[in-house]
Structure formats: C-alpha cells, structure tokens
Amino acid sequence: MVLTRYMLPVLAAAGAALAQCEGPINIQHQGDAEAIAECSIIEGDVLIGSSVSGTLAIDGVEEITGDLTCVNATQLTSLSANNLATIGGKFELEELQILSTLAFDSLTEVLTIQWIALPALQSLTFNRGVSTVTNILVSNTGLTSLNGLELETVGLMDINNNRYLDTVDVNNMRIVNTSISFAANSRTLEIKLPNLQQAANMTFRNVSDVQVPSLSYVNGSIGFYSNTFESISLPNLTETGQALVFQDNMGLSNISVPQIIQIGAALNINNNPDLLVIDGFPALETVVGALDFSGVFDEVNLPALSDARGGFNMQTTSSTFTCDGFDDLRDRDIVKGVYTCAGSQETPGGLGTNADSSGNNSRSAAPTTFNPDMPTYSVFGLIAFLFML
Template identity: 45%
Template structure:
C-alpha cells in the first residue's frame, strides 16, 4: 500500500508530462527539424502546429498520425520539402503560403482535412498523396506550379476553388459526387481540361479560361452555372434538369450547347458573345424565373417547351432567325416581362446594352476582355443578381 501511495502519483505525473509533450491545445512551435523530432513519440498532436517562417530545408513529421488542430506554414521561403508519411487527418486547416522553393509535398496516408488553403507555391509541381484526400470541407489552391491535382480524391467537398495555377493541365476528381459550396476554376492554364464524371449535385459552378469541362452526371444545381472566356467547342450536360442562373458569355470557339433535359432555370439565362454558336436549342426548357437574354450571331433559336418566363426577354442576333414563336409566347403572357426580339441586326446587344457579339458595335461587354470576367467569380450569387437585376422586372 505504501508503494502505491507514492507510485500512483508519480505515474500520473509522468502521463501528464507525456500528454503535454504532444500538445495541450495551444500552438506547437516548430523552428527546426529537432523541434519536430521532439514529437517523435506522439501519434496525435493536440493544438495548431505553427512552423516558423525562418525554417530552411526539409521538414518531416515521421510518426504523427493525427493533428488535432491546424498545420500552418506561412512565409517559409527556404523550405524545400514537407512530409508526414503516417499523418491520416488534420482536424482544422492545412495552410501553406509563400513557400516559394517547396518542391516536394509528401503525405502518403492523409485522407481527411477540414480545409486546404495553399497559396504561392510556384515550385510545387506534383503531390505525393498515395491514399488521397477523400474528405475536405473546402479546398482553395492558388498560384502553384501543380500540373494536376492527383491525390485530391474527394467524395464530397464544400468550396473547391482552383485559381491562377498556370501550369495546371488536367483536373480529374473521379470520386466527387456532391459539392455544397462554390466550384470555381479561373486563371489556370488555358488548355486546362476538367473532368468531374460522377458529380451529381452542387450549388454554384463557374469556369473561366478552360479548354474542356465534363460533367456528364450532373443533375441539379441550386446555384449558378457559368462559363466565361472558355475555349471549348462543345458543351454537354445530358442529365441536367435544373439550375439557377445559367450563363455562356464570351466563349469564342463554342459552336454547340447540348442540354436536352434542362427544364428549369431558377434565375436569369444569358447567352452572349459566343460568335461561333449558330444554333440555340433547349427542347425541354419550361420555366425561367428570371429573364432570358440571348444575343450573338445565331441563325436558329428554339425553346419549344417554354411555358413561363417571369422576367424579361431579350433576343437579338445578326442571323436571320424567326421571332414568330417568341412573339406568340409574349402575346400569350408566357413571357411576362419586357420583351424585345430582333433578327438580322448589325449590332445585337444584351438587355443592359452591352455588345452581344465580339464583331458588332455597341459598348463593350462588362464580361469581355482582360480582368473584367474575373470579377464575377468570387460573388456567384451577388454578381449574377447584378447582371440580371434589370431583367427581372415584370
């Protein structure tokens, strides 16, 4: 009994020291590899791991399996590689910023993280993520040297924001089925090809300056679907039945849009400045709760199932299409808002007076060249509300 009287408190004290050595919820500071090696007996680090901006060379967390907190490395310009071969989860943010010489990122066991925020990693070309990250609340990757996103193997995600990665050639997130936040691609390599083959539902999706978008399984979006300044010739969404705002703007090579099952647009629907698009046909479209605003160089326009347009209607083209069917829809009060339909016009314009064709006159489109298209991406709902605000009046 005397032995237990003194041994038990000593054992508890030893356990307390061990727990403290693995973090107690406060920040865990890493100045050098020796600091990281000090946690070699820890499977779980409790607290935010903060790596010094003065860190130089390679950093390896050899034994850690879980970080109960964030992993933050900000401004460590001389860090060359980062690895944690046994790390399976990060409960908060995995943030890397300004690691301008980082060339290797190896997390072979990582599958779960609350959010990924990577910015300014120009020398990072590939990811060594053997198992692949399958769960993330949000992913934002900006200004890296990545050529693909292999290892980002998401099943579900909140925001998926991929911007300014000028070496990014392909993105194939084969397992992704649902996105609860914005999916946004902008300012990456002009020949970027995007494949989301099993994505069924989501909220907002915007694509800028990409050469291919494949979303064959997409059925419903609660927010917008928008394409600005893309270089693909054809776009197809064979299973899409419903979306909010729908935009095709300034896609210079686009000559075919196929959405055979689209029935409802819960917002505004704009097609403008797609000069190779000679025919517009949405055979199943029944309802647009905002406005229809089509302008360009098309010779055919057909929306044969249309039953209700709550907003305005603007259709203008240099081509010689017929307005007869739309005149009747307006007379029958199917189109309830302001109405304009003009064919064979030299200067087709959008509802707000912007040029509807890249070769026509009129004032420049607000989403035409340069930085203007980029301004819409961060504000998917708000931005399009502004674009279509004038069109929603009855």
C-alpha cells in the first residue's frame, strides 16, 4: 500500500510529461514553447497559433516527427529553434508579415519546406545548413539569397516571386529528382549550381545568369524563357529526355551546348532578337521531336544532324539566310516531318504556321513547305492518269 501510494504520483507525472511530447501541440505564447523544452522528440505536429507575437523560441526540442506550421501570425517578428535538427513533415510558414528572423542553427533535414508571403524575411540563420529536403517552395519573401539551404538532393524546388532574391548559389546540389523552377524573382538573379549533374525538369525565367557546368543529363525538359543573359553555356550536357527550349530571351546572342548528341523531344529556339548565329550544337545528331526555330537569325549550323523525326520549321526575318543545307537534309530523308524553311519573313512564326510567300525570292531562302504524308505523283503517273480520263 505504501509503495502504491508513492508510485501513483510518479506514474502520473511521467504520463503528463509524455503527453506534452505528443502532438498535435498548439503554441499560443512563449510559455507553451517552454513547456515542451524537456522533450527531445515531439511525436506529431507542432502548430504555432496566429495570436503569437514578438519573439518565439522553441528550445530543447531536437526532432519533430510531423509538421511545424505557422500561418497568419502577423505580429510574429522572430522564430527560432536552436536545437531542432529534423522536421519529419512540412515546415510551413505563411502570411507572416513582419517576421524578420528565422534562426534554426541545427536544422539539417526537412521533408517539405513551404514558405509563402514572408516579405520582411531577408536572410536565414541556418548555421549547419539544411542538406536534405524532398520538396521546397519559396514564394513572395524578402530573401536576398538562399544561404543556409545546402541541398544535396531535392525532389521539387520552386522559387518564385522573391523580388529581392539576386543570388542562388547551392554548391552541394547534385541531383534534382522531379523539377527545379525559378521565375519572377529579382531581374538580377544569378543562379550557380556548380556540381549539379542530373535533373528531371528545369525551368529558368527572368534571370540574369545560369551556371550549371557539371550538368550532363536532363531526363525531362529544360527551358530558358524571358531571361536577360547574353550567353548560355551547357558545356557537359549530352542528352535530354524531352524538350530543350530557348524562348523570348531579349539579350541572348550566344548558345553553346557543345556535347549534346540527342534531344528526346523538341528543340525550340524562338524569338531571341539578338541571336543572329545558331551554331552551338556541333555534336547534335538526333532530335526525336520537332525542330522549331524562328527569329532574326542569319545563319544556322547543325553539322552532325542525322535524324530529325518530328516537324521542321525554320523561319527568319533575315534576307541573307539560306535554306540550301536544310533542303538537302529533307531530300535525304534526314528531316522526316512536315518541312518549312523561309527567310525574309515579316513575322516569322513557329511550328504549324505558314511561311509568307512574299519573302525572299531567291531559291535558297524562299518559303518551302513539304509534308511527307501527302501523296506524291511521278510524271509518268500523271500521264497515265490523263489517258484514263
């Protein structure tokens, strides 16, 4: 009886302590955060309420197996968790209008990062650096760089509408498993991924520089749209599984992809008004999809091309452009799809548009369209047909 009388309070206290370490845990003020400071692991989610204001420190906790979420805490200025190393679920921060400090000195692993509408957040204090993230979305923040995200492998990475973001330098990133996308950030954004070797899909919009010197294979598509750089080099890229696109890049004057051999879908080079010579594909042999060029270019060289399986469209405003070499590719059945080639076009169009027959009247650059699926007739066949009438 005596033993039972002493053990019951001990067991009750232990049960209370255990309950405090099991989620969901709701934090409405600093006292709630201090109540879980003895928990090295939180089993479940931690939810920071919208009424939290000022500074919030979640100290002592080393792992959260679920989500860490804070939404609409419009008066929160600082969020820290100095011992937290792992977030097993989503790290979600949204609509935190005056949050200016995010300090997670020990954080290295997160399943998903989702940060949206953090306009006062200019930098991250992540001293060890997050190296493992499956998915990451950073949108509409005040961040000027992504220092603190030392990613090695990422699934999906979407960085958009961060108007002050002018540097992304992720030295350790080697593989992108799903997609990586940059759009509508600072117009001066420079992206450096020096050790990235393989990616599934890549999209770059509105950036001033892209450096991916180690990239050798993209098993999906890679596209460059509305950028301001003058030159783009993909020195080690040998193959894409799907399309390769350069479109609406106003300052682009040079494209260099010297080792690419095969493009698994379309090669699109459209509306790059400073691109006068396209000669950066010396090893390209196979384009599985369409080959679609339109713009102001004077010259196109594809010396190794031996198999273009989709449609072929080449339209330019230039009066000096010649189609002779490409007519020869068509005649030798290297170009197998619908064929259009024309210079002196007022409004050069993309694949599926008709060339303007009033363009250059020289044989080499006059508009030529050929559809291999249309029936053809020999002279003798026509004569035989006439005798049948």
